[in-house]
Amino acid sequence: MVELNNHGLLTLFAVVLIAIFSAGEIGRLRGTRAVGRGGGDVSTLEGSTLGLLALMIGFTFAMALARFEVRRDAIVTEANAIGTTALRARLLPEPNRSEALKLLKEYAQVRLEVTQSVLDASALNAAIVRSNQIHEKLWQNTIAVAARDPAPVPTGVFIRSLNEMIDSHAKRLAAFHNRVPDIVFLALYGVAIVAFALVGYANGLEKRRVRLPTYLTGAIVASVILLVQDLDRPTSGFISVSQQPMVDVIESMASYQ
Numbered sequence: 001m002v003e004l005n006n007h008g009l010l011t012l013f014a015v016v017l018i019a020i021f022s023a024g025e026i027g028r029l030r031g032t033r034a035v036g037r038g039g040g041d042v043s044t045l046e047g048s049t050l051g052l053l054a055l056m057i058g059f060t061f062a063m064a065l066a067r068f069e070v071r072r073d074a075i076v077t078e079a080n081a082i083g084t085t086a087l088r089a090r091l092l093p094e095p096n097r098s099e100a101l102k103l104l105k106e107y108a109q110v111r112l113e114v115t116q117s118v119l120d121a122s123a124l125n126a127a128i129v130r131s132n133q134i135h136e137k138l139w140q141n142t143i144a145v146a147a148r149d150p151a152p153v154p155t156g157v158f159i160r161s162l163n164e165m166i167d168s169h170a171k172r173l174a175a176f177h178n179r180v181p182d183i184v185f186l187a188l189y190g191v192a193i194v195a196f197a198l199v200g201y202a203n204g205l206e207k208r209r210v211r212l213p214t215y216l217t218g219a220i221v222a223s224v225i226l227l228v229q230d231l232d233r234p235t236s237g238f239i240s241v242s243q244q245p246m247v248d249v250i251e252s253m254a255s256y257q
Helices: 009-033 042-089 096-116 121-148 153-177 182-205 212-231 244-253
Strands: none
Touching (some): 009 182, 042 182, 042 212
């Protein structure tokens, strides 16, 4: 199976555009040779296939948009969880307080870099590994506090917020990896190519053959497919999920002592 996420959006756009134009031209040649041999059902097939293409684009866009919104919400949730944990860490006794705040500041920066390094798989994996290491250090730090005094309220509320922060980390990773399946885009490409082959064939049957409308329509369809793919890659395309919530948390934590 082809891994579409391994290829750039502009590369995919160019390939789809060339495939659509080529299908249109091949269909036109076939249609020109078939003049006078019937073909009255071609217009019906053309309209049906274009309708199917529009329906598939609509469903695929809805899938990509839903995943985009989940990723955006996941960032807000994780940023809030980190901010809350940092606030409650200030209730801990020293030296655990300073250690927890230091780790949380590093953690917030690492979580920001998870998005910024998405094009580099090794950097992404390294950031995830470092996140898990910080989780463990924070937990060990909390165990040390609880061992000294297992009953205090500050320790209890900090543990609760730390658990929520770790959970939000897992949810954000799950949302990050939840993409529209490649088979859906491949099916979309296939229907688009067939549709424009029929458009070209129908145009070839006409007495007056004009290419410009076919080319314009093909370019529009390829652009819309590009938009849907871009929406499905919110960290590596032209449309990106705002990282401002995480930036705001990092800025607010800078003054914590």
